[in-house]
Amino acid sequence: MKAQYALRRTKINLQLLSEVSHSTLKGHRNRLEAFFFSFFFSPTSDLGWISKVYVNPPAVVRHAEQIQKWRTVKGNWQAAWLLKAVTCIDLTTLSGDDTPSNVHRLCFKAKHPIREDLLKAMDMHDKGITVAAVCVYPARVTDAVNTLKAAGCNIPVASVAAGFPSGQTPLETKLAEIRLAVQYGAREIDIVISRSLVLSGQWEGLYEEIRQCREACGEAHMKTILATGELGSLANVYKASMIAMMAGSDFIKTSTGKEVENAILPVGVVMMRAIKEFYWQTGFKVGFKPAGGIRTAKEAITWLMLVKEELGVEWLKPELFRLGASSLLEDIEKQIFHHVTGSYALQHDLAMA
Known part of the structure; x- marks a missing residue:
C-alpha cells in the first residue's frame, strides 16, 4: 500500500526542501550525523524507509545531560521567560472527579x-497574558466552553479523545469521541495513538489511524500523543513522530x-529533530508539546531553551509550542511573586488553579 500525505487537511504535492538549499541541508546533516540517520522519503514512496531509521541513544542522552547543566537565567530575564511559558501552557485537569465547579x-x-x-509591577498588565488553552475530558468541554464564553475571552478549549489515555478502544469509538468533542465546542483535540501499532511495526496501520482521526477533527487542531514512555525505544519515538506528521498532525505530544x-x-x-527534518523536507511547521511531569518553573525554562536551541525562536509561540501541565502554573506564579516582592508567597497569596 502506498502512503499518501494528508497534511493540514489538504492533499498536496510536496516540494522537498522548499525552503532550504541542498548545500545548506548538507551542512545541517553533518552536524546531526551523531544523532540520526534516516532515508529521505517522498510523497509516492511506501513506508519501507521507516525500518532504516537509526537513532544513537547514547549521543541523545549526552546531549540531554548537557542541556540540564545549562546555567539558568535570573532576574528580569527569568521573569520574561516565565511569562512566555505561561502563554504556552495548556492548563489541564484530567481527573476522574472533575466537576463543573473545578x-x-x-x-x-x-x-x-x-x-x-504582579503584572502591573512588571508593566505587563495590558499585554493580554493568558494561557494557551484549557484542556479537559470530552464530558467537560461544554462546561469549559460556556465558562470561557461568559468570561468574554477567546481561549480555546482542548479535549483529549481517541481512547485517552490507553488508546485501547476500537477505531470507530475513537472517531466518534473526537466528533463529539468537536461538536461540544473543542477547538483542539489531543488524540492518543495505539502503541501496539508502533511496537509491532505496523506503520501503515498507524498512519491510517491517525489520518482518520485527523479527518474526524475537521477544523479543530489535532495534537497527537505518542505516549513515548511506552514505545520501547528512541528509534520508535522518531518513527512514530514522522508517521504522525505525515498523517496530518498539527502537533506531536510526548505523553498523556x-x-x-x-x-x-x-x-x-x-521529537524535535523529527520536526526539524519534516520541516526541511516539506516546508510545513509542526508544533511540539511536552506533557506530564513538568511541575517547576525551572523545568519550563529548560524546555523553552531546548526548543529555541533545536527549532529556533519562531517555534516559541503558542501556535507551535505548548506545555501540558496542571500544577506548573502555580510554581511559575510563585517565582514571579518572589521576583516582584522579594519574598516567598504564602498559601493564601495566590489563587488556586
Missing part, C-alpha cells in the same frame, strides 16, 4: 494566570501524563 475555577485561572498587581515515564529531555530532542 472546571469553572480552572477557566478563571486560565484567563487570569498571574495576579494583576498517565505513563510511568512522561516528558523527558532525550525524548524531546528526538
Whole structure:
C-alpha cells in the first residue's frame, strides 16, 4: 500500500526542501550525523524507509545531560521567560472527579494566570497574558466552553479523545469521541495513538489511524500523543513522530501524563529533530508539546531553551509550542511573586488553579 500525505487537511504535492538549499541541508546533516540517520522519503514512496531509521541513544542522552547543566537565567530575564511559558501552557485537569465547579475555577485561572498587581509591577498588565488553552475530558468541554464564553475571552478549549489515555478502544469509538468533542465546542483535540501499532511495526496501520482521526477533527487542531514512555525505544519515538506528521498532525505530544515515564529531555530532542527534518523536507511547521511531569518553573525554562536551541525562536509561540501541565502554573506564579516582592508567597497569596 502506498502512503499518501494528508497534511493540514489538504492533499498536496510536496516540494522537498522548499525552503532550504541542498548545500545548506548538507551542512545541517553533518552536524546531526551523531544523532540520526534516516532515508529521505517522498510523497509516492511506501513506508519501507521507516525500518532504516537509526537513532544513537547514547549521543541523545549526552546531549540531554548537557542541556540540564545549562546555567539558568535570573532576574528580569527569568521573569520574561516565565511569562512566555505561561502563554504556552495548556492548563489541564484530567481527573476522574472533575466537576463543573473545578472546571469553572480552572477557566478563571486560565484567563487570569498571574495576579494583576504582579503584572502591573512588571508593566505587563495590558499585554493580554493568558494561557494557551484549557484542556479537559470530552464530558467537560461544554462546561469549559460556556465558562470561557461568559468570561468574554477567546481561549480555546482542548479535549483529549481517541481512547485517552490507553488508546485501547476500537477505531470507530475513537472517531466518534473526537466528533463529539468537536461538536461540544473543542477547538483542539489531543488524540492518543495505539502503541501496539508502533511496537509491532505496523506503520501503515498507524498512519491510517491517525489520518482518520485527523479527518474526524475537521477544523479543530489535532495534537497527537505518542505516549513515548511506552514505545520501547528512541528509534520508535522518531518513527512514530514522522508517521504522525505525515498523517496530518498539527502537533506531536510526548505523553498523556498517565505513563510511568512522561516528558523527558532525550525524548524531546528526538521529537524535535523529527520536526526539524519534516520541516526541511516539506516546508510545513509542526508544533511540539511536552506533557506530564513538568511541575517547576525551572523545568519550563529548560524546555523553552531546548526548543529555541533545536527549532529556533519562531517555534516559541503558542501556535507551535505548548506545555501540558496542571500544577506548573502555580510554581511559575510563585517565582514571579518572589521576583516582584522579594519574598516567598504564602498559601493564601495566590489563587488556586
